[in-house]
Amino acid sequence: MKKASLITVLLVFLFAAEGLRAQRRLTEATISYDIVINTSNKTPQAADLLDGATSVVYLKGNSSRADMISSLGTQATIVDGKTGNVTVLKEYGEQKYMITMTRDDWKESNKKYEGVTFTYVEEYKTIAGYNCQKAVGKLADGSNFNVYFTRDLVPVNKDFQYLNKNLPGLAMQYEATLGNMLVTYTVSTVNFNPVQQSKFDLPKSGYRVMTYEESKGGKSN
Numbered sequence: 001m002k003k004a005s006l007i008t009v010l011l012v013f014l015f016a017a018e019g020l021r022a023q024r025r026l027t028e029a030t031i032s033y034d035i036v037i038n039t040s041n042k043t044p045q046a047a048d049l050l051d052g053a054t055s056v057v058y059l060k061g062n063s064s065r066a067d068m069i070s071s072l073g074t075q076a077t078i079v080d081g082k083t084g085n086v087t088v089l090k091e092y093g094e095q096k097y098m099i100t101m102t103r104d105d106w107k108e109s110n111k112k113y114e115g116v117t118f119t120y121v122e123e124y125k126t127i128a129g130y131n132c133q134k135a136v137g138k139l140a141d142g143s144n145f146n147v148y149f150t151r152d153l154v155p156v157n158k159d160f161q162y163l164n165k166n167l168p169g170l171a172m173q174y175e176a177t178l179g180n181m182l183v184t185y186t187v188s189t190v191n192f193n194p195v196q197q198s199k200f201d202l203p204k205s206g207y208r209v210m211t212y213e214e215s216k217g218g219k220s221n
Contacts, residue, residue, distance in 0.1 A: 023154060025155075026153050027061060028060050029191060030191040031056070031170070031191075032188045033057070033186060034186050035053040035068075035070075036183070037182075037183055053068065054070075055067065055068045058195045059156075060199070064081075064157055065077070072092060074090075075090050079106075081157060086101040087099065087100055088101065089203070097207060098203070099211070099214075106159070109212065112140065115140045116137050117166075118135040118167060119135065120135050121134040128172065134146065147173065148173040148174070152170075154170065155170055171185075173185065
């Protein structure tokens, strides 16, 4: 009996250890998303321009940087892990803008995602080698979106992806709206190599600097 009990205890510890091993806290990583634009427009010029776009997210502690790269240009969103302030860098041709945001500004800019609730579905698929479960998100306005997430990777900082910050893991594929278009982001790779601190440095010159309030006035367009 004692031997059987010992084996049982060992098995419990082994399963617990396996669970801890499988789940990884994301403190530093580079996550690459492929972007697909879905539109009902029969002449989707905007969708064509964004065809093949990618989003690359750099995580380092509580800091993050998300770069959206397309044929139109690039847009980087940098979250300062120490202050919570956010800087958006937009580069479209010769036009370069730096939009500075406080923590409250960032929250306001994402207010449509506040209070998102998720319903978890027993539907799974593998994305970039990770087992992902489907969830249906519901926004405050009543609209829904689909997301597949993995519980194996849990970001320490979730501000970089406000839409999915309430998920118990990393969103590996999710839907979002961009104007009148539905955009699907799908992870292609997750790299755990160290992220250079310089990724979060802000440019000293070359950009027209404006506040969040100024950017809302349409001056960044």
